[in-house]
Amino acid sequence: SRSINLAVIPGDGIGQEVVAQGLKVLDSVLPQDVKLETKEYDLGAQRWHRTGETLPDAELDALKSHDAILLGAIGDPSVPSGVLERGLLLKLRFAFDHYINLRPSKLFPNTATPLAGRPDIDFVVVREGTEGPYTGNGGSLRTGTPAEVATEVSVNTAYGVERVVRDAFERAKARPRKKLTLVHKNNVLVYAGHMWKKIFDTVGREYPEVTTDYLHVDAATIFFVTQPERFDVIVTDNLFGDILTDLAAAVTGGIGLAASGNVNPTGEFPSMFEPVHGSAPDIAGQGKADPTATVLSVALLLRHLGYEAEAARVETAVAADLAERTADRPRTTDQIGDALAVRVAS
Amino acid sequence: SRSINLAVIPGDGIGQEVVAQGLKVLDSVLPQDVKLETKEYDLGAQRWHRTGETLPDAELDALKSHDAILLGAIGDPSVPSGVLERGLLLKLRFAFDHYINLRPSKLFPNTATPLAGRPDIDFVVVREGTEGPYTGNGGSLRTGTPAEVATEVSVNTAYGVERVVRDAFERAKARPRKKLTLVHKNNVLVYAGHMWKKIFDTVGREYPEVTTDYLHVDAATIFFVTQPERFDVIVTDNLFGDILTDLAAAVTGGIGLAASGNVNPTGEFPSMFEPVHGSAPDIAGQGKADPTATVLSVALLLRHLGYEAEAARVETAVAADLAERTADRPRTTDQIGDALAVRVAS
Ligand SMILES: CC(C)[C@H](C(=O)O)[C@@H](O)C(=O)O
Ligand SMILES: CC(C)[C@H](C(=O)O)[C@@H](O)C(=O)O
Numbered sequence: 001s002r003s004i005n006l007a008v009i010p011g012d013g014i015g016q017e018v019v020a021q022g023l024k025v026l027d028s029v030l031p032q033d034v035k036l037e038t039k040e041y042d043l044g045a046q047r048w049h050r051t052g053e054t055l056p057d058a059e060l061d062a063l064k065s066h067d068a069i070l071l072g073a074i075g076d077p078s079v080p081s082g083v084l085e086r087g088l089l090l091k092l093r094f095a096f097d098h099y100i101n102l103r104p105s106k107l108f109p110n111t112a113t114p115l116a117g118r119p120d121i122d123f124v125v126v127r128e129g130t131e132g133p134y135t136g137n138g139g140s141l142r143t144g145t146p147a148e149v150a151t152e153v154s155v156n157t158a159y160g161v162e163r164v165v166r167d168a169f170e171r172a173k174a175r176p177r178k179k180l181t182l183v184h185k186n187n188v189l190v191y192a193g194h195m196w197k198k199i200f201d202t203v204g205r206e207y208p209e210v211t212t213d214y215l216h217v218d219a220a221t222i223f224f225v226t227q228p229e230r231f232d233v234i235v236t237d238n239l240f241g242d243i244l245t246d247l248a249a250a251v252t253g254g255i256g257l258a259a260s261g262n263v264n265p266t267g268e269f270p271s272m273f274e275p276v277h278g279s280a281p282d283i284a285g286q287g288k289a290d291p292t293a294t295v296l297s298v299a300l301l302l303r304h305l306g307y308e309a310e311a312a313r314v315e316t317a318v319a320a321d322l323a324e325r326t327a328d329r330p331r332t333t334d335q336i337g338d339a340l341a342v343r344v345a346s
Numbered sequence: 347s348r349s350i351n352l353a354v355i356p357g358d359g360i361g362q363e364v365v366a367q368g369l370k371v372l373d374s375v376l377p378q379d380v381k382l383e384t385k386e387y388d389l390g391a392q393r394w395h396r397t398g399e400t401l402p403d404a405e406l407d408a409l410k411s412h413d414a415i416l417l418g419a420i421g422d423p424s425v426p427s428g429v430l431e432r433g434l435l436l437k438l439r440f441a442f443d444h445y446i447n448l449r450p451s452k453l454f455p456n457t458a459t460p461l462a463g464r465p466d467i468d469f470v471v472v473r474e475g476t477e478g479p480y481t482g483n484g485g486s487l488r489t490g491t492p493a494e495v496a497t498e499v500s501v502n503t504a505y506g507v508e509r510v511v512r513d514a515f516e517r518a519k520a521r522p523r524k525k526l527t528l529v530h531k532n533n534v535l536v537y538a539g540h541m542w543k544k545i546f547d548t549v550g551r552e553y554p555e556v557t558t559d560y561l562h563v564d565a566a567t568i569f570f571v572t573q574p575e576r577f578d579v580i581v582t583d584n585l586f587g588d589i590l591t592d593l594a595a596a597v598t599g600g601i602g603l604a605a606s607g608n609v610n611p612t613g614e615f616p617s618m619f620e621p622v623h624g625s626a627p628d629i630a631g632q633g634k635a636d637p638t639a640t641v642l643s644v645a646l647l648l649r650h651l652g653y654e655a656e657a658a659r660v661e662t663a664v665a666a667d668l669a670e671r672t673a674d675r676p677r678t679t680d681q682i683g684d685a686l687a688v689r690v691a692s
Contacts, residue, residue: 116460159493187421222592
């Protein structure tokens with residue numbers, strides 16, 4: 001019989017609430033014969049305040065044994081900026097070699113967009129997850145003095161770029177429009193940018209059926225709001241991907257709906273699924289958070305583990321639920337989770 | 347009697363056409379007693395193809411003697427990406443210590459925006475212009491091999507950050523809303539980000555009348571499309587400023603309207619004014635380019651040189667011209683320039 005051994009990191013703020021709904025839906029959608037085991041990990045702001053720990057080695061090791069990880073949100077204003085991001089969230093992405101940071105963007109019918117004319121938006125950003133300016137390379141000299149120099153080093157390897165570019169070509173090839181856009185800034189960041197472009201062109205020769213395109217990151221933001229329908233698959237570096245996917249979330253109904261997967265395609269380490277949004281401490285504990293992004297992250301998790309039919313059922317349920325939402329009938333986090341769990345029940 | 351000794355770099359593509367209109371309007375708005383002298387510099391793609399030169403020292407030296415520089419656009423697909431950007435445009439910004447890259451964003455009445463609901467947009471981005479990932483520090487090891495490593499180093503100094511932050515506080519203080527937002531990514535780029543934040547907070551203590559705010563760059567892009575009216579003055583680093591100002595241009599009517607100034611506030615070197623848009627080779631030479639961004643850059647130039655009344659007249663003329671535009675009555679580049687020149691005539 002089949003089983004899923006899932007690690008759960010609810011984290012901070014609304015993380016707890018949305019993860020509960022994600023698990024509810026997961027439980028409901030899985031066939032009877034699949035045994036779902038979950039183990040919760042107490043990581044995040046409270047743990048740090050209590051013990052000073054962000055992610056001890058023992059827990060990192062324990063996390064390794066799971067089939068996948070579901071994460072809610074990490075971060076709290078009471079913790080200095082960077083401590084939990086670098087010490088927990090990014091540590092997981094780097095330790096588990098999550099080199100594919102997968103972020104689909106789709107404007108569902110009946111969801112609000114700030115864009116006039118409601119363009120047809122349905123693209124996926126394949127963001128590199130283990131290199132670029134996120135490596136933590138850099139430093140500060142004469143810190144806090146008027147002579148301080150602070151550097152941040154973006155590290156890019158052919159090894160790292162090739163594998164993410166190849167993954168993006170595979171995804172583009174599998175989609176109806178078969179279009180892949182590379183986003184970088186190779187007219188200024190010439191060392192990294194030229195390497196990205198050259199690898200993109202080289203790998204592209206193996207995929208003659210995929211139409212390719214290059215955009216500078218600044219120009220890409222323009223098209224995200226004037227012509228988002230032009231995009232199918234986008235591949236880009238860690239920082240540009242971070243920026244572009246928040247913008248993508250904003251034009252497709254807000255970060256309440258944006259799902260993501262931190263994927264290690266080799267299966268050497270567990271992949272991690274999390275909503276793009278943060279811990280939103282201002283609305284935490286009030287039942288106001290929209291759990292949809294987490295539920296859609298559960299769909300990505302299911303697909304990653306080979307449960308394609310179940311993943312599709314979750315996505316269909318979300319689309320149906322969104323289609324029936326009206327502003328005059330607001331629901332709590334729990335109610336939305338319940339409704340989705342009912343819809344996906346087999 | 348007064349005089350302006352202006353260097354003109356029309357550059358590539360539509361650069362020639364839009365600069366001609368900018369000069370037309372400048373000529374028309376200046377009082378009789380101001381002597382306008384212009385000297386054109388042949389720099390850009392054609393020059394590079396002909397001679398291999400981007401910006402020889404002799405010309406850099408000659409440019410120094412001017413009161414200001416008006417630049418059209420630089421770049422052509424026939425030139426490898428980065429050659430003209432690094433060798434000409436960025437070389438000028440760095441050599442002339444243009445540490446304030448000033449980019450106002452205003453949604454004029456009757457101009458198209460992709461945003462539903464037409465929010466009230468009127469903010470200015472103060473982008474650092476001489477540091478960050480734009481310094482050209484970095485390199486490539488084992489270039490072109492599967493073992494290549496390419497780095498880009500963002501260099502940030504307390505000296506460079508403090509002067510741009512101070513300039514931004516001064517600008518915020520002079521505006522009715524007196525609000526300044528720092529945009530960075532200090533939860534990931536902790537070395538540079540913490541330095542920026544600390545200097546921002548320290549300088550801010552000298553400006554108690556200015557309300558301050560901090561946003562991560564990814565979150566800032568969300569607000570640019572969902573709540574752009576929240577911004578008054580934004581201060582940010584070179585790369586984030588590049589990305590945000592293209593997005594700002596997109597939501598305020600397109601890069602056909604976005605002006606910029608590369609300012610050296612000390613007056614040690616001439617400041618340079620240019621539209622945010624590129625050379626648009628696809629529409630070059632057809633009279634299709636909108637010269638408004640260049641004309642608005644001329645307004646920034648006038649203000650920088652102390653011609654405040656004339657600057658305001660140019661801006662008023664642009665607003666009036668935009669208010670009368672209709673899609674069924676398209677005009678050529680030249681016709682728009684003529685109309686603006688007539689409106690500003692004293
Ligand atoms: C919290 C932060 C470290 C993270 C990132 O920058 O990757 C977040 O913005 C995201 O996009 O998942
Ligand atoms: C052309 C390029 C080097 C430039 C930049 O990145 O600064 C442009 O995008 C701009 O914003 O002026």
